[in-house]
Amino acid sequence: MKEKEKEGREREGHDTEDGAVLSPPTNFSMVEEGLYRSGFPEPSNLPFLETLNLKSIIYLCPEPYPEEHCKFVESHNIRLYQFGIEGTKETVSDDVITQALRILIDVRNYPVLIHCKRGKHRTGCLVGCLRKLQNWCLFSVFEEYQRFAGNKARGSDMRFMEAYNILRMRQCLYSLIYQYHGYGSNKRRLLYREDSMPKPRIKSS
Amino acid sequence: MKEKEKEGREREGHDTEDGAVLSPPTNFSMVEEGLYRSGFPEPSNLPFLETLNLKSIIYLCPEPYPEEHCKFVESHNIRLYQFGIEGTKETVSDDVITQALRILIDVRNYPVLIHCKRGKHRTGCLVGCLRKLQNWCLFSVFEEYQRFAGNKARGSDMRFMEAYNILRMRQCLYSLIYQYHGYGSNKRRLLYREDSMPKPRIKSS
Numbered sequence: 001m002k003e004k005e006k007e008g009r010e011r012e013g014h015d016t017e018d019g020a021v022l023s024p025p026t027n028f029s030m031v032e033e034g035l036y037r038s039g040f041p042e043p044s045n046l047p048f049l050e051t052l053n054l055k056s057i058i059y060l061c062p063e064p065y066p067e068e069h070c071k072f073v074e075s076h077n078i079r080l081y082q083f084g085i086e087g088t089k090e091t092v093s094d095d096v097i098t099q100a101l102r103i104l105i106d107v108r109n110y111p112v113l114i115h116c117k118r119g120k121h122r123t124g125c126l127v128g129c130l131r132k133l134q135n136w137c138l139f140s141v142f143e144e145y146q147r148f149a150g151n152k153a154r155g156s157d158m159r160f161m162e163a164y165n166i167l168r169m170r171q172c173l174y175s176l177i178y179q180y181h182g183y184g185s186n187k188r189r190l191l192y193r194e195d196s197m198p199k200p201r202i203k204s205s
Numbered sequence: 206m207k208e209k210e211k212e213g214r215e216r217e218g219h220d221t222e223d224g225a226v227l228s229p230p231t232n233f234s235m236v237e238e239g240l241y242r243s244g245f246p247e248p249s250n251l252p253f254l255e256t257l258n259l260k261s262i263i264y265l266c267p268e269p270y271p272e273e274h275c276k277f278v279e280s281h282n283i284r285l286y287q288f289g290i291e292g293t294k295e296t297v298s299d300d301v302i303t304q305a306l307r308i309l310i311d312v313r314n315y316p317v318l319i320h321c322k323r324g325k326h327r328t329g330c331l332v333g334c335l336r337k338l339q340n341w342c343l344f345s346v347f348e349e350y351q352r353f354a355g356n357k358a359r360g361s362d363m364r365f366m367e368a369y370n371i372l373r374m375r376q377c378l379y380s381l382i383y384q385y386h387g388y389g390s391n392k393r394r395l396l397y398r399e400d401s402m403p404k405p406r407i408k409s410s
Contacts, residue, residue, distance in 0.1 A: 023342045029349070030235045135227045143231065147352055 022048040027119030027148055031127055034110040037148075039119035043068050049113065054078050056109040058100055060085050060122040079109065085122045092125045092160050094168070100126050101133065101169050120149040121157055128161040133169050138162060227253040232324030232353055236332055239315040242353075244324035248273050254318065259283050261314040263305055265290050265327040284314065290327045297330045297365050299373070305331050306338065306374050325354040326362055333366040338374050343367060 025038035025045040040061075041049055049072070057073060059065060062084030065073070073080050081103055083096050103109050104126075116122035124145045131141045141161055146153045230243035230250040245266075246254055254277070262278060264270060267289030270278070278285050286308055288301050308314050309331075321327035329350045336346045346366055351358045 020340070021342045022340045022345075024345045026348065027352075028345065029352075030237060032235060033238050135225070137226045137228045140227075140229045140233065144234070147232075147234075147355075150352075150355075 020047065022051065024048045025115065025119070027123075029148070031114075031130070034112065035104070036111070036113045037119055037123050037127055038113065038115045039123075040115060040117050041069070046072050050076070052111055052113065054111050054113050056081060056103065056112045058083070058103060058112060058114045058126070060100070060114070060116040060126065062086060085116070087117055087122070092122065092157070094164060097126055097129050097164060098168050098172070101129060102172060104130055105133075105169070105173065118152075120152055121154060124148055125157050125160055128157075129164050129166070129169075132161065132164065132166045225252065227256065229253045230320065230324075232328075234353070236319075236335070239317065240309070241316070241318045242324055242328050242332055243318065243320045244328075245320060245322050246274070251277050255281070257316055257318065259316050259318050261286060261308065261317045263288070263308060263317060263319045263331070265305070265319070265321040265331065267291060290321070292322055292327070297327065297362070299369060302331055302334050302369060303373050303377070306334060307377060309335055310338075310374070310378065323357075325357055326359060329353055330362050330365055333362075334369050334371070334374075337366065337369065337371045 023042075023044050025041040025048070028036065028038040028048075031037050036052060036054075046068075054076065056079040059080060059082045061082075065080060065082070070080075072078070081100070083100055085092055085096055100114075104112065104114075114123050114126055128141045128145050131144065132138075138161075142158055145158065145161065149157075228247075228249050230246040230253070233241065233243040233253075236242050241257060241259075243250075251273075259281065261284045264285060264287045266287075270285060270287070275285075277283075286305070288305055290297055290301055305319075309317065309319075319328050319331055333346045333350050336349065337343075343366075347363055350363065350366065354362070
């Protein structure tokens, strides 16, 4: 590359020597160690996702995963957990959020990416309920939700997060702890009941 | 506590049994593993900060650290690196950002919290330059900046981030690597030159 051209690219923030420029998905952020959130990844975002060494993806839309994305998860041995929440208003259900939270509290699924279409509403509700489980005050839960939703923030989502009864998850955690300690059985390993653990679903279009 | 009162508190998201409700500072977020950003922490946020097990704080305002905060950092053995950037427009300087980035690339300082007053402009510029060092494309750098700055986003900050020459940091990293490998000396340990490493500064009011 000519020196002048190279300089130009460097000024634009392109890296010409140390590897390709990385393009995270829209609305990408780290939530916790090994837990990420974003909008729907474009094919151009896949090289960035590769750097996260994901073990699981929680996908919150009803639409089938595009073929290119299916190939990506298969070739990288990523478990895809799909929960088909409609993108329209007031359709997030307690049960779906509880199921998704059960995946999030299981370290065997990490690193995890949560995403929907825009990374605003469905993803925001799930992360918000996780924050409640982490004892965050509602003010901070809403502030984080609004940071990602921007001027598309929905009162219905915030009412949902406020109303979500986190004691459901506490009970789930307690039952895990009891199972871990072999309470009432001889099991010593951290186990879910077969019937209560959602199975990874890989849907091709 | 009466049963009815308890139920009421639980409905509000307050935790009555498993520990106090945590209140993160305004505009709080995780940037990377062990790296956090926020606005100025209120005294009520200190219990939350305690859970992060911080080793360092990068404080980007010229105002002295309040006494309560000084006590907090001292009692938790946290190193305070203060860089007095004025909160008004167009005052972020390349040199200060380079100095702060040198702290951020040193794992010995982790976990780290970066904060200024609102966690929008000064903190946003520093995180943006770190993203450039991580090869993020400018689009994603700006998107992240704007998510935290909201309708207070400043063109001058974005121009600064775009113009910041990340090769300065690359040179710093290369010199570290050479020192690490004992290039030109017998040193085998990761060392900064004495004169180039900013010292922790704890300023009381």
